[in-house]
Amino acid sequence: MASSRGFVICVCVLQLGVSIKGWMNTDMNVGMPLHTVASAAESTINAAQMELQMIDLKLHIDQSLEYLASKFEIMLERVLLETSAFCERELKHDISTWISALLPKPKDGMECEGLRDDIKDILHGQQQVVDQLANVSSSREIKVARLEHQLRAAAHGSEEYEHNPDGRENGSFFVRSVSANNRLYGDGWLVFQQRYDGTVDFYRNWTEYRDGFGDLGGEFWLGLEKLHRLLSSGPHYELLVELEDFQGVTAFEHYNDFLIGDESENYALKHLSRGTGTAGDSLVLHKGMNFSTYDHTTNDCPSYYHGAWWFLQCYDAHLNGRYLIGKHSYRGGIIWHTFRGSFESLQATRMMVRPLEKIDHDGKHRIIEV
DSSP states (O other), X not given: OHHHHHHHHHHHHHHHHHHHHHHHHSGGGTTOOHHHHHHHHHHHHHHHHHHHHHHHHHHHHHHHHHHHHHHHHXXXXXXXHHHHHHHHHXXXXXXXXXXXXXXXXXXXXXXHHHHHHHHHHHHHHHHHHHHHHHHHHHHHHHHHHHHHHHHHHHHHOEEEEEEOTTOOTTOOEEEEEEOOSSGGGXXXXXXXXXXXXXXXXXXXXXXXXXXXXXXXXXXXEOOHHHHHHHHTSSSOEEEXXXXXOTTSOEEEEEESOEEEOOGGGTTOEEEEOOOEESSOOOSGGGTTOOOBBXXXXXXXXXXXXXXXXXXXXXXXXETTSOOOOEEOSSSOSSEEHHHHBSSEEOSEEEEEEEEOEEEOTTSOEEEOOO
């Protein structure tokens, strides 16, 4: 501001000097009285002072306007903040009022109780729909698995017939004869355990495992007493175990010698040769063990693993466990440890026996007598 004012003063002085010089150089100024010259100079100075005062006044006005503008901006910002805060409080109050108006007002807790009951009914209805959809999906999977099983059985050939292995009076029972999935092992196999879709619960008591349960055309357990009679009826019997996981991968294990005791011996696994095949021998560790169910046992294995087997604290193999789908974070299900470990349940299993045969040099089969 001071520099601007100094510049204006310099300009005025220069203009005054130029005016005086011009006046003195003109012909009309020659011979003028001295007081006239002084009067003209004074007028010029007064004009310059007035111009300087006008400029100073304008600068003062500009400063005042800038000050007022800054004050106005501060006041405006404060008003806006206060207005915004007020509006926010009012909006929250209005929203709270609207919500209170929309919510039902309880009367002695009856309306709230009714609302809770309505919510429970809705959730229950939703769960029923979910369960129905799950049942439909499960039923479809079961039908597909059963159809695959029937087609496979038809392709390999199977038959059911009445059998009395030891000639006991009124001792006949039906058996199912099938061909092995692996052609190397041929046909004539009598199935005593079969699972493939989970439709039959294998968590049964001692009497049911002794006498058998299920349907020969589906999932079943032939029965420990019938199996004992078969294995004790004359020749040595061989055992073939067929397995399949949920990816459709199959495996088998074959045993040349297989024998269980009678009921007085708790149908113990008395004889078992070393296994050969692609599944690995998970049954050998159970050799010599008694068969156990949840109501006929000396340990907690049947209850804990929801099945029945020749348990050994508790198992490496357990094909009568709960029907589970594939891998799990815990032990359980239909297990053959050397095939898929102890945490992956299998989809299908089949255990079957037949009299042990040998092949002569002429290619004929001969039953090995005891």
